[in-house]
Amino acid sequence: MSLPAREKFQIGWICALPVDVAAAIEMLDANFGILDEQDSRDTNSYTLGRIGKHYVAIAGLGQSGTTSATAVVINMMRTFSPSLRVGLMVGIASGIPSLVRDIRLGDIIVSYPEGTCGGVLQYDMGKIVEEGKLMRTGSLNAPPRSLITAVANMRAAALTDDPRFPEYMEKALQRNERTRQNFGRPDSSADRLFQMHYEHPETAPTCDGCLTDWEEHRNRREAADPHVHYGIVASGNAEMRHGGTREQLRKETGAICYDMEAAGVMMDFPCIVVRGICDYADSHKNEKWQGFAALAAASYAKELLSYVPAGPVSQEKLVIEMYHK
Template identity: 30%
Template sequence: MKRRCEDRTVILDPEQYKVAWIAPLEIEARAALCLLDERHHGRFPVSRGDDYIFEAGVMGGHNIIIATLPAGQEYGNGSAAALASQLKKCFPNLWFGLLVGVAAGLPSISRGRDIRLGDILVGLPDGNSAGLIAYDLGKETEDGFELLRHGHSLAMAEPIVRSAIGNIKLLAPKESEVFLPYYEKIANLDHATGTFADPGQDNDILYDDESQMIQRSSRPAHIRSRVWYGPIGSGDKLLKNAEKRNLLRDKYDKIC
């Protein structure tokens, strides 16, 4: 208890942090904290009007800020944008922020994208498609819903981020071997509704457009998770209409 009280009196220097990890949900933020190489104990200076409390630590030699939404706040683009705005205000030397969290993958077996539960999906421009597509911004037309600026309404990732992704793809062709140790580190740790353990491939069921189950062979344990790069969808509304979801996937080549 004494250590915890002392931690609260330590003031962290906002100018020493250059990368923000935005994890809107509690389960996402807890996973982020578990993956830090070192956690910085203390607190950042707070002024009137500051609505968020940030955690911090070290990952890969970089000082990292972990930012999450207040408990009970509705998750959406608006709340995520407000959080990002506060980060820019509080951390003057911030290079960039990465939004990392859970998402619904969009497998497309015909295109060779056998995306599965537990895979890592990275938003990246692909050909003529934007890296981040606002699927609920647009207008209804005679031919259906037309996305604002053909889905290019959101900003692309910073060049430094895309350069880093390119370097990772070059140096880590066997990405599963890189990620497995991190997964094993947190698999049995608790979060609000359970642990981070893999629920098993038997629970990862894929259906085709006719609601017929697609048979897929199990992946070996050492290549359980894969990394996929491509456009990802973003919106304030949860998209549960499978037909509309698949139309957007096929038209804009989205991976999630």
């Protein structure tokens, strides 16, 4: 399969972890392979492909953190400067559940503007004021208009029609046994949300011995398909493994998800963030849900692109122009 002209690749799809990259590649309608010629200063590795009518460049960070994310974005802008216009940040992250938001493992979080927040906030950016409190300063870029419109149209369609992303997930899982092993849905019994003050025993390798008496009571869901939640993604450089801190962040910001990369992307590359929930940002973290959560996020992103006409994307500003403003 011949590689299309680089000018066709207007969408950057950024992932943090190898499992995110693998899930993204599963969503390609056409895979053009690895880009082997790029800016000499660019250390990224790109998989190029097509989803529907859109040509996308997929890049992985290699390591977590906003600094790593910023470096990947700058490199991508150099290599795809003649064409790159909008971005997707897709992969796994931590959910921030509450009585208002019944967020569970495998669910999907989509960054969406609320109030004065464009959908992503850097929770650890600000200045220390009275009593040691952090007053957040500055703001991140708003998402591209074409992607916000696509999200709104996808949300409206979901009110009357079944979403297509579960079909994309099922198709990927039917590909072969290895895909099913790496991306299959764990049993619902592996989704355990503990009360925020119940810490995981330091010496225990798994949660098998964690007491059920400390689990939050949640009603059983009838359907196994992931639910989609729209709202604020909080982003910072430190990994979160503490239920009390997670709850404090929720109360202060209204965030429904926590990650370590989105702020580093949004600073220079306005995009929509799509996250599959693989843990609850507490001490009970494990990797059981990572594959399924990554596949859920990638499948949603694929459906989202079907709501994005090619014309409006071409009318967005080039990312390199915004970077040099």
